[in-house]
Amino acid sequence: MPEGRVFPVWRGIGVGAGGGGSWIQGWGRCLQWEPDSPGPGAMIPVFDYPVWVVLCQGGRARLREVCQRGRGAIRLPKDMLNPQALDCVLSSFQMNNETVNIWTHFLPTWYFLWRFFALCSTMNFLTDSYTWPLLVYMLLICIYPFTSSCAHTFSTMSPESRHICYFFDYGAISLYSLGCAISYGHYVMPDGWVNTWLHQHFAPIAIGNTVLCTSLSCYSRFLELQFPQRSKVLRTGAFVLPFIFDTVPLFYRILLCCGGNCLPSEALSSHCYHLVFAFLTGFLFTSHFPERLAPGRFDYFGHSHQLFHISAVVGTHFQMEGVMADMASRRTWLLAHGAGPSFLGTIGVLVASLVLNLGIIGIFSAPLLWKPCHSSNQPHTSACECKEK
Secondary structure, eight states, rough: OOTEEEOEEEEEESSGGOOOOEEEEESSSEEEEESSSSOOOEEEEEHHHHHHHHHHHHHHHHHHHHHHHHHHOOOOOOSSSSSSHHHHHTTTSOOOHHHHHHHHHHHHHHHHHHHHHHHHHOOOTTGGGGGHHHHHHHHHHHHHHHHHHHHHHHTTOOHHHHHHHHHHHHHHHHHHHHHHHHHHEIISSSSTTTHHHHTTTTHHHHHHHHHHHHHHHHHHHHGGGTTTHHHHHHHHHHHHHHHHHHHHHHHHHHHHHHTTSOOOHHHHHHHHHHHHHHHHHHHHHHOOTTTSSTTTTTSSSSSSHHHHHHHHHHHHHHHHHHHHHHHHHEEEHHHSOOOOHHHOIIIHHHHHHHHHHHHHHHHHHEEEEEEEOOOOSSOOOOOTTOOOO
């Protein structure tokens, strides 16, 4: 990167007019990369007050050391190891078109963590194998909203980081679908399906679904510019396929109850609420309402992606309640009539899927990390400029 390349920098609260914060680029106090010594050599970040105020004393020297060691060790693009990441974090506390996207998944992460820690105090996840499917499920419903929040926070650092951030987001969503499959296969499976071929192969098929989901959704990002509609259809299909497979046992139980062959239960009520919000989530993701009706009116509040986040979280809450209700009410019957959960069928499946998904993300990320894309004439995406749709 040539000397003097200027990045957008946060002008902190109290600096701008009226005491509010703002972004500046190319004037006032700014951040730029300059040579560490005369002649060719390492580039270091040189910054003034806006970034300095959020660093502790001695932060400049530490920042230089981290940047130099990080670039030398893993050879990542410079803009992925500079204080622009700090700018992205600061931007989440000021209103822009990503702020609500960030917080609608960051705050629910803490809610799910609180529920998970509460379960840890009442259940023995270490020795009670019957709780292992719930353990996998709870871990993944804590991970997917946090990953989404990070993706919306840091995706504006560069075009490359934007793709990579959403690769991880898609991987987390596909792993969440795996958690649903594991919990449904052990707790929600209809009585007549227990010990059938589908029941015994439910988790292995779910692994294949996660691999397919992550691969298709990551690949769809490379089609966005040239074939935006095809990209949208491919990504939507990648998420819908695992959902349909996971919920087939649940649909069957609901149909049985509609036919009068079962008694209403708390678990089934929660599952029905979850399905309502799941369909609402899909509608919001594909329809782009309400901003389609009034472009520009919902950029900060009420955008379909924000509503999509909220609907997904509420649906996950009801799903969690339904899974735990089925787990408690059906424990005696399930353990008496079917094989209990195994370590390989729960934790082992999670580890295998995690490795496979990270490998897929690495394959799609490698061309973005290694290609010579940071030339002096290539524009960079400024912070808080884009929005994931």
